[in-house]
Each structure stands twice: as C-alpha cells, then as structure tokens.
Amino acid sequence: MIPAAFDYIRPATLDEALGLLAKHGEDAKVLAGGHSLIPAMKLRLLEPKFVIDIGRIPDLHSIAKQDGKIAIGALVTHYEIESADVLQRSCPLLPEVAGKIGDVQVRNKGTIGGSCVHADPAADWPAAMLALNAEFELAGQGGSRTVTAKDFFVEMLTSATRPDEILKSIHVPVTAKTAAYVKFAQKASGFAIAG
Numbered sequence: 001m002i003p004a005a006f007d008y009i010r011p012a013t014l015d016e017a018l019g020l021l022a023k024h025g026e027d028a029k030v031l032a033g034g035h036s037l038i039p040a041m042k043l044r045l046l047e048p049k050f051v052i053d054i055g056r057i058p059d060l061h062s063i064a065k066q067d068g069k070i071a072i073g074a075l076v077t078h079y080e081i082e083s084a085d086v087l088q089r090s091c092p093l094l095p096e097v098a099g100k101i102g103d104v105q106v107r108n109k110g111t112i113g114g115s116c117v118h119a120d121p122a123a124d125w126p127a128a129m130l131a132l133n134a135e136f137e138l139a140g141q142g143g144s145r146t147v148t149a150k151d152f153f154v155e156m157l158t159s160a161t162r163p164d165e166i167l168k169s170i171h172v173p174v175t176a177k178t179a180a181y182v183k184f185a186q187k188a189s190g191f192a193i194a195g
Helices: 014-027 037-042 078-083 085-090 093-098 104-109 112-118 125-132
Strands: 007-009 028-031 050-053 063-066 069-073 135-140 143-148 153-155 166-173 178-181 191-194
Touching (some): 014 028, 014 166, 063 085, 078 104, 093 125, 125 153
Parallel strands (some): 028 050
Antiparallel strands (some): 063 069
16 A cells, blocks of 8 residues: 655754654654554555654664663664673563564664554563563653653553654663563563573
8 A cells, every 4th residue: 555645854863853743743753663654654544744754863773781771772673682782681681572573674674662652562572661660761842751661551552652752762670691481471561580
C-alpha cells in the first residue's frame, strides 16, 4: 500500500525537532528507525501531515555508563545494543534481547527508542524495560521529565510520550553478569536477573 501524502522534515538538532513538534502538534509524527511508523502509514492506520525524521540527531545516539546506570540514547539500534561491550559487561540482559529481535536488517536499522515509544506488547523491549525498572527521559520544549517503565507503557500501542515530546534516552541499572529468561516467571515481565 501507499501512505497518504505528507511533508518530510529532517531536523539537525533535538531543539529543532521539538520546535517542529510544537508547531505542527498532532499533525506530526516522529520517525526514528521507521519499523513501526512506516508500516502503520502504509496501511493508513496513521496519516500524519508531517514526518519529522530524528534519525541523524547526534544527541540521541550514545551509550554511556554513569553513576551506576547506563544511559542509552533513543536512536541506538538493536545491533549496537547487541554488540556494545559496556552492555555485555554491565547489563547483559539487553544484548541478549537485542540479538533475538527480527533479522539482520531490522537489528541494523530499528531503534530501542522507536520500539519502546511504539509500545507494542508483542515487542521484545517492553518486558526487558519493566524487568530492569528502566527510566525514560522525555524531552519537551519546557524541559525534560523522567518516567519509570511501569508508568511509561500506558496500554497497548500507547506510551507516556506526549505529542510534543521526544524520547531522549533510556536509563537502566548496572546488573549482574548473568541474566536469564524464565518462561513461567512472575506475571510482571517474564525476566529474572540472577547474581
């Protein structure tokens, strides 16, 4: 199928992207990796008048360990998470999950931020974020706010991200070197972390 007509805008900075969201409001959608938004547009489930491509904003593309946590930029791809030494050493659940997502093309283009904001309960990241009690840093023109994973995933296909906000980063704790998926674990997430 072919999506409805839209204007494509590629801002160079986070501030520029936030200004565009404020200007266009609910007529705009943010494009990160595109694996959630583009299929929805092709099926005409979403028909934004403006697509704001944040894919080249450098502020959203990093992995850094700081103060007992790891900050992962919203534009970090699944493959980058799978292969990041700092995550393999300090939060091995994330590389384990990332390596099981889709295929090579999906892992190389899809982003953790796009997947989390899409909030598909069938996706791999929501359960891992809940298990780690991750925190989501959301940027808006009035500043940033932090939302915990339990409050970030509001309902199916709905996150706590407001129409004028962009997910900036996800903060996860440094964990033990072993992590395992437990098939019939507690109903909260299905993940268990062992020391």
